[in-house]
Amino acid sequence: MNFGLMFDALRVLPSGIGLTLTLTVLSLTAGFLLSVPLAFARAFGRPSVSYAVLAYTYVIRGTPMLVQLFLLYYGLSQIDAVRASVFWVILKDPLWCALFTFSLNSAAHTTEILCRGLQSVPTGIIEAAKALGLKRLQIARLVTFPIAFRISLPAYGNEVVGMIKGSSLASTVTLLELTGMARQMVSATFAPYEVFIVAGAIYLALTTLAVKATQFLERRLSNENTPKQRRKARLRPTLPDHEITTLVP
Amino acid sequence: MRMPLAIAISVASLLAALPARAGTERTISIATEGASPPWDGTDSDGKLYGYDVDVGLELCYRIKIKCTFVAQDWDGIIPALLVGKYDVIMSGMAITEKRKQQIAFSSPYASGYNQFVVRKELGLDAGDTKEKVNLSRVGDSEKATIERLRSTLSGKAIGVLRSSNSEAVVKQLLGDVVTIRSYDSLDNLKLDLTAGRVDGGLADYFTWRDFLEAPGGSVAVFFGPELNGGLWGPGVGAGMRKDDSELLTKFNAALDAATKDGTIKALSLKWFKTDISPALPK
Amino acid sequence: MGGFAAQFAAAFMVTVGLALVSGFLGTLFGLLLAISKGTPAGRFRSVVTAYTTVVRGVPELLIILLIYFGGTTFASKIAGRYVEVNAFTAGVIALTVVFSGYATEVFRGAIAAVPAGQIEAAKSLGLNSWRRWLFIVGPQMLRLALPAYGNLWISLFKDTALVSVVGLTDIMRVAYVGAGSLRAPLTFYLAASSFYLSLTTITLLSIRLAERRYPAFSR
Numbered sequence: 246m247n248f249g250l251m252f253d254a255l256r257v258l259p260s261g262i263g264l265t266l267t268l269t270v271l272s273l274t275a276g277f278l279l280s281v282p283l284a285f286a287r288a289f290g291r292p293s294v295s296y297a298v299l300a301y302t303y304v305i306r307g308t309p310m311l312v313q314l315f316l317l318y319y320g321l322s323q324i325d326a327v328r329a330s331v332f333w334v335i336l337k338d339p340l341w342c343a344l345f346t347f348s349l350n351s352a353a354h355t356t357e358i359l360c361r362g363l364q365s366v367p368t369g370i371i372e373a374a375k376a377l378g379l380k381r382l383q384i385a386r387l388v389t390f391p392i393a394f395r396i397s398l399p400a401y402g403n404e405v406v407g408m409i410k411g412s413s414l415a416s417t418v419t420l421l422e423l424t425g426m427a428r429q430m431v432s433a434t435f436a437p438y439e440v441f442i443v444a445g446a447i448y449l450a451l452t453t454l455a456v457k458a459t460q461f462l463e464r465r466l467s468n469e470n471t472p473k474q475r476r477k478a479r480l481r482p483t484l485p486d487h488e489i490t491t492l493v494p
Numbered sequence: 495m496r497m498p499l500a501i502a503i504s505v506a507s508l509l510a511a512l513p514a515r516a517g518t519e520r521t522i523s524i525a526t527e528g529a530s531p532p533w534d535g536t537d538s539d540g541k542l543y544g545y546d547v548d549v550g551l552e553l554c555y556r557i558k559i560k561c562t563f564v565a566q567d568w569d570g571i572i573p574a575l576l577v578g579k580y581d582v583i584m585s586g587m588a589i590t591e592k593r594k595q596q597i598a599f600s601s602p603y604a605s606g607y608n609q610f611v612v613r614k615e616l617g618l619d620a621g622d623t624k625e626k627v628n629l630s631r632v633g634d635s636e637k638a639t640i641e642r643l644r645s646t647l648s649g650k651a652i653g654v655l656r657s658s659n660s661e662a663v664v665k666q667l668l669g670d671v672v673t674i675r676s677y678d679s680l681d682n683l684k685l686d687l688t689a690g691r692v693d694g695g696l697a698d699y700f701t702w703r704d705f706l707e708a709p710g711g712s713v714a715v716f717f718g719p720e721l722n723g724g725l726w727g728p729g730v731g732a733g734m735r736k737d738d739s740e741l742l743t744k745f746n747a748a749l750d751a752a753t754k755d756g757t758i759k760a761l762s763l764k765w766f767k768t769d770i771s772p773a774l775p776k
Numbered sequence: 777m778g779g780f781a782a783q784f785a786a787a788f789m790v791t792v793g794l795a796l797v798s799g800f801l802g803t804l805f806g807l808l809l810a811i812s813k814g815t816p817a818g819r820f821r822s823v824v825t826a827y828t829t830v831v832r833g834v835p836e837l838l839i840i841l842l843i844y845f846g847g848t849t850f851a852s853k854i855a856g857r858y859v860e861v862n863a864f865t866a867g868v869i870a871l872t873v874v875f876s877g878y879a880t881e882v883f884r885g886a887i888a889a890v891p892a893g894q895i896e897a898a899k900s901l902g903l904n905s906w907r908r909w910l911f912i913v914g915p916q917m918l919r920l921a922l923p924a925y926g927n928l929w930i931s932l933f934k935d936t937a938l939v940s941v942v943g944l945t946d947i948m949r950v951a952y953v954g955a956g957s958l959r960a961p962l963t964f965y966l967a968a969s970s971f972y973l974s975l976t977t978i979t980l981l982s983i984r985l986a987e988r989r990y991p992a993f994s995r
Contacts, residue, residue, distance in 0.1 A: 307930070307976035308969045309937035312948065319682065319961035322689035336756055339675075411965060417941075418673045424837065428569060429676065432657025435596050436844040437573045445834040452833035463722075475884040482881065528954055538779030541943065565953075570845070577848040578858055627981050680958025688959070708958050710959050 250436050254427070254443035257486040261426035264446065268412040268422060271344055273405060278352025283352065284359035285385065286395075298356065305353035310346065312412050318418050319341045351408055358400045362393035395466050402459030408453045413448075414460060497595075512603035520743070521560040523580040524550045524732075528565040529679040530655075530701050532765040533586035536565065542719075545765040546584040549603050550732070554643060556748035567678060569657045572596055575733060581741065586698060588659050590727040598736045600745045602772040603731030603758060607722040608660055610643070611702050611714045612694035614686065618646050623716045629663070629724025640667055643718050646671055651681040653692035659725045660696040666725065689712055700766050729772055780954050780964075787950040788971060793934050794864065795944065798871035799932050803925075805872065806879025811909075822981075824880065831877030837938050840870040844942040849929055867939035871932060878928050886921035887913060919992040923984030935973045937968075947971050 287298040303339050305313070321327050321336060335341045374388045416425035427444040431437045526534040534544035542563045554561035566574055575583055575597060586606065589599040607626075627636050648671040654661040656676040664674055664757070675692055677683040680701055686692050688710040695702075699720060705711040721725050732749075734742050749773050752758050758771040795841070813824045821971050847861035847869065861869075898912045940948035951968035955961035 293939075304973060306971045309934040309972055311937050312951070312965055312968050312972060315952070315955070315961065316965040317685070318963045319689075319955060321686050321962070322685070322691065323960070323962045329688060337689075339691070363918070406833065410833075413835040414838050415963075417678060419677060424835065426837075430658065431573065432569045435572045435576065437841060438849070441838055441842045441845070445838045448835055448838065449830060449833040453829070456833075532956075536957050538783075538954075538958070540779070540783045540953070541951070564943070567941065569943070573845055578852070578860075578878070579848065579862075633994065679956055681959075683893070685959060685961060740944060 247436060247439055250439040251443050252432060254440045257430055257439075258423060258426050258444055258447060261423040262451070264410050264415075264420065264425075265451070267342060268340075268347060268406050268420075268434035269405075271310060272347035272351050273408050275344070275348035276355050276408075279348065279352035280355035280359055281390070283356040284363055287356055287360045300450055302353040302356050304348055304355070310411055311417065311455060312348050313350070314343065314346045314414055315355075319402040339415075339418040339420055341489055343412075343418060343420060347408065347411060349413075350411070351404065354404050355401065355406070358397045358404060359393060361400075363389060363393075363399035367394045377409060395463075398459060398463050398466065402456060402463075405455045405459065406474050407457060409451050410448065421476070439449070499551050506766055521562070522554070522582060522586050523562045523573065524554075524566050524582040525564050525566040525571055525580040525582070526550075526585040527571065528566045529568075529681045529696065530586055532704055533625075533698065534584075534663070546603070547763060548584060548761050549752075549758065550582070550583060552583045552752055552761065553732075553745055553748045556751060557744045562605065562692075569656055569678065572733070575735060578735075580709050581734065581738065582704070582745075585703055586730055589729060589731040590659060590725060590728045591726075593733070597732055597733045598738070598742050599731035601747055601749055602731050603753075603759075604760060604762065605722070605772055606726075607720045608696060608698050608726065609699045609702060609720050610647075610696050610717040611687070611706065612650070612717040613690060614652075615690075615713070616693060616757055617723055620715060620717045621646075622719065625719035627719040627721050629721060630727070631723065635672035639719055639772040644668055644671055646718075651675055651691070653677055653686060653695040655683065655697060658697070659700075659727075662725050663721070664696050684710065700770075761771050780950065780958075783954075784947065784967065784971070787945055787947045788945065790864070791933070791946045792970075794906045794936050794939065794944070795929075795933050798868050798936075799830075799873055799929055800867070801872040802875025802879055802928075804815050805876035806883055806947065809876065809880040810883035810887060813880065815941075828877045828880050831873055832881075836874050836935050837941065838868070838939055839874060840867065840942060843870045843873075852887050863939065863942045863944035866942060867936070867944055870939070871935060872994070875928060875932055878931075881916065882921050882924045882928065885924075886917040889920050890916045916992075920989050922983065922987050922990065922992070926987075927978070929979045931984070933979060934972065937972070942960065972995070 252253050283301075286294050287302070287368070288295075290298070317336070318339065327336065344418060344425055368422050370388060370392065374384045379387065412422060414423035418429055419425075421429065427440050430435060430440045471493065496745075520775060525742045526535050526542055526544070528536040530544075534542060534546040537543055537682055542565060547563055550563065553645045566579070571583055571587075579716055584603075586604075586679060587593070588606070589602060593599070597739060609623070612620075613755075615686065621639070621642060625639065627639055629636075632640070632678075640669075640686060644667070651673040652664055652668065654664055654741070656678060661674070661676055664672065666673075670715065673684075677686070683692070683695055683697070684705050694714070694717060702716065706714060706716070709774055730737055732745055734745070749758070759769050762769050762771045809824050809827070811979055813821050844863065846862070847866055848859065851859035851861055894916065895908060898908045899980040904910070928966075936946060937948040939947050940952060943949070949970050951964040955964040
């Protein structure tokens with residue numbers, strides 16, 4: 246183990262964090278925005294609509310993201326019609342290809358997570374909202390979605406962690422995010438062990454931050470405590486045994 | 495074209511030897527990338543072929559040692575040798591000072607050269623594509639040629655193989671004026687060149703020549719002078735671990751004999767259609 | 777294409793073999809770690825927590841690269857002679873580590889979800905701790921864990937594709953080489969997608985079948 250090299254890695258690799266975070270945040274945002282209507286359609290839509298959404302999430306969640314990325318990046322660019330179309334402006338750029346693939350993935354995962362949350366909202370609450378005279382869109386916006394979101398939060402936290410880790414695949418299409426920087430450094434130093442350990446540690450720091458952030462949000466949104474208790478909970482250290490349910494396809 | 499019997503025999507003996515590997519003599523494995531024909535490629539049965547493979551089997555036959563070829567991605571090819579995944583690298587790898595700090599090289603078994611290609615539709619002035627520039631000896635005329643390369647390629651996206659010398663050369667000569675895109679394999683670089691994601695690339699001349707003759711390659715043309723020397727060093731050699739000096743001695747002796755009796759030249763003609771065998775020692 | 781059909785067939789078996797071996801070993805370690813996490817030995821518990829945190833917080837791709845390159849050096853040092861860690865072994869170790877990291881948390885969550893009253897009732901019936909695990913906690917925990925456990929298998933089949941980066945000739949690798957050498961990425965990656973989709977579909981159907989056969993006891 247060469248500690249000098251690890252220090253070098255610690256100096257060089259952080260320049261890739263920016264791109265890793267950009268990819269993660271943009272994909273999660275796009276995925277989330279896309280998944281909200283899809284989740285409603287999947288949970289409450291007509292069977293034909295619900296199954297169409299299921300087909301999308303099923304195929305995306307049933308195949309490796311690496312294959313999807315290569316299919317989009319190398320596969321589509323093989324078709325002349327695609328290269329002649331307006332989409333080529335976007336597909337030409339590896340960053341957009343990665344963003345597109347990651348967003349589609351995140352949307353598929355988040356749709357299923359939110360759908361399960363929507364389905365577990367007690368029907369009594371929705372009926373009560375109806376009785377109060379709220380319109381359908383109002384119920385969805387003010388009642389169903391907020392409750393479903395709170396239920397889905399632990400599972401969504403896993404999706405955030407998964408996306409941070411998944412963004413490492415962008416290195417396979419020439420992007421220099423954290424893993425890309427690490428692989429480039431390995432090719433210059435021939436020292437995979439030291440460099441990858443440092444890269445792993447940086448990822449661990451990022452994912453730990455994400456986990457802590459979701460746990461914080463969970464406690465903030467939890468309605469089991471009084472506002473006073475909630476304020477206190479913010480200052481308490483995080484629960485060591487906090488349950489993290491696995492990535493749910 | 496002379497196809498040395500030795501190769502046919504060595505392949506046959508290799509296949510025959512596979513089930514019974516428990517012999518007393520050492521069996522070595524040789525790594526190659528398998529994505530840079532005609533140096534080394536992978537056929538539709540998953541078998542490795544090419545100049546590297548033929549030379550390797552020829553040398554093994556002469557040393558009377560059993561050899562197997564394995565595929566390894568380029569950017570991990572030296573680290574994996576160092577930890578002992580295999581014993582030799584024969585993958586069109588140039589002998590360079592930087593690599594010599596990590597591994598030992600045999601004497602050269604080829605003296606290749608490199609060239610840019612660019613997409614035709616850019617309409618760039620290719621200049622004299624037969625001009626030869628040795629980056630170890632840069633005089634005034636070479637400086638002018640490099641300056642012309644810089645101004646013509648300025649603002650373009652240039653693809654290279656990750657962790658290759660071409661990558662280092664592009665960084666050194668053009669790093670401040672072009673966008674460098676590093677690929678896992680030359681095959682993927684070629685796909686993106688065809689698709690138009692990169693404007694050009696720098697790699698081994700022969701790899702490009704095969705590509706430009708293939709269907710997808712009609713979109714690109716050679717550009718600028720033939721480049722060698724500099725970071726590319728004296729030629730292409732077989733890489734081994736530094737503590738494996740016994741194997742290195744045997745390889746060099748066999749290589750010397752195979753060069754002298756014309757076997758290496760014949761293999762060069764077979765794969766490159768030209769003689770790039772190393773110069774005979776005087 | 778003809779040669780590649782045979783290659784895909786062989787690669788399919790490699791992928792399935794890799795997933796089955798790692799999934800089996802990962803389940804075993806996951807169970808052991810989850811059970812040991814429930815024991816009072818506090819220090820061991822924090823070690824297990826650290827393990828699952830690290831494993832789940834680092835990209836699978838990096839874990840595979842680390843074990844492939846570092847595994848040989850490490851194993852050779854321990855054994856005192858050269859030990860080969862080939863791509864398949866490295867893949868099995870890496871995926872076992874990943875799988876067990878997640879499985880530990882799934883099983884631990886399921887153990888915690890078994891109502892405490894059940895265990896107290898078993899105690900009052902005079903069952904010793906072995907029997908409590910075997911007859912009371914175990915069966916209920918496994919049923920509770922089943923849906924999340926099934927998802928782990930689906931992720932596992934997808935993660936096997938990452939082992940191709942260290943040169944294992946699995947489905948992804950054959951597609952990668954074929955796409956490059958025949959310049960037909962669309963065909964090859966579509967073929968690879970359909971292979972993976974069929975594998976994950978079979979996994980999903982088996983899990984659904986198991987869930988129907990062994991539903992979680994209602995609480």
